[in-house]
Amino acid sequence: MADKEYLKLSPKQLDVLKEISSIGAGNAATAFSQMLNRTVMMTVPSIHVVSIKEVPNYMGGPETLVAGVYTRLLGDVFGSVLLTFPRESAFALADILMGKKIGATKILTSIGRSLLKETGMIVTGSFLTALSKMVNTTIIPRVPNLTLDMVGAIIDYILIDLSQEVEFAIVIEIRFEEKQTQVSGHFFLLPNPASLKIILNAIGVEHD
Amino acid sequence: MDDPIKVGIADLKVSAAPNKIVTNALGSCVAIVLYDVAHRIGGLAHIMLPTTAFSKIRSNPAKFADTAIPEMLIMMKRLGATKATVSAKIIGGAQMFANVLVEPLGNIGLRNVQAAKEALAKESINIIAEDTGGDCGKSVEIDLNNGGVTVRSIKYGINKL
Secondary structure, three states: OOHHHHHOOOHHHHHHHHHHHHHHHHHHHHHHHHHHOOOOEEOOOEEEEEEHHHHHHHHOOOOOEEEEEEEEEEEOOOEEEEEEEEHHHHHHHHHHHOOOOOOOOOOOOHHHHHHHHHHHHHHHHHHHHHHHHHHOOOEEEOOOEEEEEEHHHHHHHHHHHHHOOOOEEEEEEEEEEEOOOOEEEEEEEEEOHHHHHHHHHHHOOOOO | OOOOEEEOOOEEEEEEOOOEEEEEEEOOOEEEEEEEOOOOEEEEEEEOEOOHHHOOOOOOHHHEHHHHHHHHHHHHHHOOOOHHHEEEEEEEOOOOOOOHHHOOOOOHHHHHHHHHHHHHHHOOOEEEEEEEOOOOOEEEEEEOOOOEEEEEEOOOEEEEO
């Protein structure tokens, strides 16, 4: 699947992508809620087909400071998943997971970091479980990486990877929020061209 | 003073004093800054990949180290620069993730830096300063009044090159 085909994705195909992302997001929200023992809400996914250089603008601008959990996918479907938390949310999340009072974390310890990574793994894993069932394929997430930095610098490795094949990226974005503590975050799925084709084929909407 | 000229990913711009050129949030990408001290003309390229061999789509010279440098030189010459008085500074090429070595792309940041150095050597341009490698994102600004480069990062604050 090349750039031209990306841009030619039909409304029906985009709807299907949105639908399966929603089911995945629902699964992820449930897992996240259980983990925090609080209700985490997820939005309906939005899907952007944008030029690679525009991608950081869909993540709050290149210099936005975030804690990013990056997971690369292996198996039949590959691509990258990035879970980002604004700095304050990352700290609050670490507080909740360590049973501390919110505001206690001022700097991320190695335990805080590994808890955030685990959160990333659980949220990503539950999303992917739903996705792999729907498209009947195997998706294996690698061990996640955690980095605190500008989102543009975190995403550029993923964009470099994609730019070997395409000039455009499909960004599937899901926002989530826990009202009481105002912990919020973003879940971004960037499938590569081959896996997008597999997903659409499996759902049976490759040809309109 | 006008706002600085912005360079995106896989993008390049050239200009002259008194302007400034900026690019934000380099991770494994590399910023190549050229400056002609005699004519106060400079350029900044934000490259993603070492050479055109790395991609199926090769139409954008600003995407690759090996094509961005000659392209920038042509554009600078049009503004009145002479190659003999041009020098270079390179920034970026970080390894953002710890276990990146098991990834198919490997340490692409390091390869981008090496490719930029090779491409500059081919044009016989001296590298007078660099802030490369490491594990953090960087933003870069060149002041075309004097060729001074300011590098900003979360981890180290401001570094003047």
